[in-house]
Amino acid sequence: MHNTRYAPNGMVCSVDHLASAAGVAALDRGGSAADAAIAANAVLAVVAPHMCGLGGDLFALVHDGSVTALNASGRAGSGADPARLRAEGRTRMPHLHDIRSVPVPGCVDGWLALHARHGRLPMTELLRPAIGLARDGFPASPLMVAGARTAAGRPGGGDFAGVRAAGDRVTRPGVARALQAVADGGRDGFYLGEFGQGLIELGDGEYTAADLAAPTADWVEPLRVRAFGHDVWSMPPNSQGYLLLMSLAILDGLGLPGSPRHPAWAHLLAEAARAAGHDRPALLHEDAKDLLDPGEIARRRALVQPAGRLRVPVPASDGDTTYLCAVDGDGMGVSLIQSNASGFGGMLFEPRTGINLHNRGIGFSLRPGHPAEYGPGRRPPHTLAPALITRPGGALRTVVGTMGGDAQPQILAQIITRLLHHGEEPGQALAAPRWRLAGGGTGFDTWDAPDDVVLDLEEGTTWADGLAALGHPVRTLPYGGSFGHAHLVDVRPDGMLAGAADPRSLVGAALGR
Incomplete structure (x- = not known):
C-alpha cells in the first residue's frame, strides 16, 4: 500500500x-x-x-544547480x-x-x-x-x-x-x-x-x-521559505504556492506532536492552513508581492492555538489536475504540474x-476593481502549486506535488511535514490518510467563507474525535482521489533516488533506471 x-x-x-x-x-x-x-x-x-491536456496550463520548478520557475x-x-x-x-x-x-x-x-x-x-x-x-x-x-x-x-x-x-x-x-x-x-x-x-x-x-x-510562458523568480531545516520552494503568484510556504513556515515555529497519528498534529496543520489562507481571495492575483513577509508569518502563527479552533475574519470579497516529477542521473530535478482545473x-x-x-x-473575480478581475490579457489566480525542496547547501532534496484544487497546499504540507520532520519514507508519507479543508463543493471555493469550512478526514485517520473536541466540524470520506494524487522523488545524501506514486491514482507509477 x-x-x-x-x-x-x-x-x-x-x-x-x-x-x-x-x-x-x-x-x-x-x-x-x-x-x-x-x-x-x-x-x-x-x-x-x-x-x-493540451487545453490546460502548466507550472514547473527546475533544479539544475539553482532553482528556477x-x-x-x-x-x-x-x-x-x-x-x-x-x-x-x-x-x-x-x-x-x-x-x-x-x-x-x-x-x-x-x-x-x-x-x-x-x-x-x-x-x-x-x-x-x-x-x-x-x-x-x-x-x-x-x-x-x-x-x-x-x-x-x-x-x-x-x-x-x-x-x-x-x-x-x-x-x-x-x-x-x-x-x-x-x-x-x-x-x-x-x-x-x-x-x-x-x-x-x-x-x-x-x-x-x-x-x-503571443507566447504565454515566462521564467519567473520562485518563492522560498526555510522550514524543518530545508529550503522549500514554490511558484509565485498567480499561483497559490505562497500558501504552502506560509503554512510550513508557521508550522516550523509550532510544537508538533511526535506522531502524525495524534489529533493535535492534524489540528495544528489545519489551523496553520487556515491562518495562511483565510484571505486568499483578497490577496492572490498575478501582481501580488511580499506575501511571505516574516513579520506577517509571525503574526499569523500567533493566531494558531493548540487548544481550540481559531476564528478568522471573512474576506472582503472537485479540482482535477495532474502532477509529475522527474530526476535524471546528473541531478536535475523537475517538479511539473499541469491542469484542466x-x-x-x-x-x-x-x-x-x-x-x-x-x-x-x-x-478570476467579477468584483469591479479587484486586482484579479477578469479582463483582457490577465492571468487568473491559480491553485497549481508545485514544490521543490533543497538541502541547506543548495543540493536537491525532493521534487513533490499534487492535484487537489484549493487543497493542494494542505496536502503538500502534510506530506512535506511527514517527510522532513518525521523522517517517513516517500511511499509511507504519500499513502497515509489525509485531511483537507472543504468549502461549498466545487473544490475551488474553500476560502469564500473560511469560518464555515469543514475538515474532511480520509477514511483510516485517527483524528476524528480529538478534532471534534477542539471545535472542528469534521466528516469522514472514503480513501481516494478526493484527497489528491501526490507524487515525489527524494534524493538521498548518497545520490540514491527514492520515489513513490500516490496509490489513490490506481494506475500511477514510480519508475526508475
Missing part, C-alpha cells in the same frame, strides 16, 4: 504508468529530467484528459468583458460550458520553454510515444470512465463515446494531429494551426489571432481536434 521505489540513475513519477514509462525511456536515450517531464506530460495529455499559465482573450458577465447577473465566473472561463491554454508554450532551456533530445522524439497512443489507442483508466460518459455527450467529445469500462480502447486522432503539429512546427504549428483556428471560431470574439500569437475542464472541446479546454478562468 505504501511502496517506495529506489533507483540510482533517474526516476519519473506520475499518475499513469504509460506516462512514467515514456519519461524513463527519454532518460534511457540520454534525455534530461526536463525531457522526461515533457515526454511524460505529453502522454498524460493523451491518456488523462480528465485531469490535464516556469509560469505557463494562459491569459484571457482580448474579448474578455467583465461588464457583460455582470450585466447577466453573474457574481462569479461561469464554472462549466462557457468559453469566457477559458484563458488561452499555456501547456504547449510551457513544454517549448522548458525544452529550449533544459532539453537535450529533439521535441519530435519526446512527443512520439504520445502521438502513437493518441493515434493507435490506449486503455481507459479507471479514473477516466465516469467523466468520459459525460464528456462524450458534449459537442466535440466523440473520442470518449466508446468508453464503458476501464481498459476500453480510446483513440484521439485530433490530439495526435495537434501533437504532430507541435513536433513539426513548434508553437506556431499549434497556436496558429488547426487548434488555434478552432479556438478562435469557438470563442466567437473572445480571442484574436494576436492573442494566440475541473475534471475535463469546462466541458468544452475545440471543434477541430477534440482537445478539451480548461476552465482556469474560474479563478
Whole structure:
C-alpha cells in the first residue's frame, strides 16, 4: 500500500504508468529530467484528459544547480468583458460550458520553454510515444470512465463515446494531429494551426489571432521559505504556492506532536492552513508581492492555538489536475504540474481536434476593481502549486506535488511535514490518510467563507474525535482521489533516488533506471 521505489540513475513519477514509462525511456536515450517531464506530460495529455491536456496550463520548478520557475499559465482573450458577465447577473465566473472561463491554454508554450532551456533530445522524439497512443489507442483508466460518459455527450467529445469500462480502447486522432503539429512546427504549428483556428471560431470574439500569437510562458523568480531545516520552494503568484510556504513556515515555529497519528498534529496543520489562507481571495492575483513577509508569518502563527479552533475574519470579497516529477542521473530535478482545473475542464472541446479546454478562468473575480478581475490579457489566480525542496547547501532534496484544487497546499504540507520532520519514507508519507479543508463543493471555493469550512478526514485517520473536541466540524470520506494524487522523488545524501506514486491514482507509477 505504501511502496517506495529506489533507483540510482533517474526516476519519473506520475499518475499513469504509460506516462512514467515514456519519461524513463527519454532518460534511457540520454534525455534530461526536463525531457522526461515533457515526454511524460505529453502522454498524460493523451491518456488523462480528465485531469490535464493540451487545453490546460502548466507550472514547473527546475533544479539544475539553482532553482528556477516556469509560469505557463494562459491569459484571457482580448474579448474578455467583465461588464457583460455582470450585466447577466453573474457574481462569479461561469464554472462549466462557457468559453469566457477559458484563458488561452499555456501547456504547449510551457513544454517549448522548458525544452529550449533544459532539453537535450529533439521535441519530435519526446512527443512520439504520445502521438502513437493518441493515434493507435490506449486503455481507459479507471479514473477516466465516469467523466468520459459525460464528456462524450458534449459537442466535440466523440473520442470518449466508446468508453464503458476501464481498459476500453480510446483513440484521439485530433490530439495526435495537434501533437504532430507541435513536433513539426513548434508553437506556431499549434497556436496558429488547426487548434488555434478552432479556438478562435469557438470563442466567437473572445480571442484574436494576436492573442494566440503571443507566447504565454515566462521564467519567473520562485518563492522560498526555510522550514524543518530545508529550503522549500514554490511558484509565485498567480499561483497559490505562497500558501504552502506560509503554512510550513508557521508550522516550523509550532510544537508538533511526535506522531502524525495524534489529533493535535492534524489540528495544528489545519489551523496553520487556515491562518495562511483565510484571505486568499483578497490577496492572490498575478501582481501580488511580499506575501511571505516574516513579520506577517509571525503574526499569523500567533493566531494558531493548540487548544481550540481559531476564528478568522471573512474576506472582503472537485479540482482535477495532474502532477509529475522527474530526476535524471546528473541531478536535475523537475517538479511539473499541469491542469484542466475541473475534471475535463469546462466541458468544452475545440471543434477541430477534440482537445478539451480548461476552465482556469474560474479563478478570476467579477468584483469591479479587484486586482484579479477578469479582463483582457490577465492571468487568473491559480491553485497549481508545485514544490521543490533543497538541502541547506543548495543540493536537491525532493521534487513533490499534487492535484487537489484549493487543497493542494494542505496536502503538500502534510506530506512535506511527514517527510522532513518525521523522517517517513516517500511511499509511507504519500499513502497515509489525509485531511483537507472543504468549502461549498466545487473544490475551488474553500476560502469564500473560511469560518464555515469543514475538515474532511480520509477514511483510516485517527483524528476524528480529538478534532471534534477542539471545535472542528469534521466528516469522514472514503480513501481516494478526493484527497489528491501526490507524487515525489527524494534524493538521498548518497545520490540514491527514492520515489513513490500516490496509490489513490490506481494506475500511477514510480519508475526508475
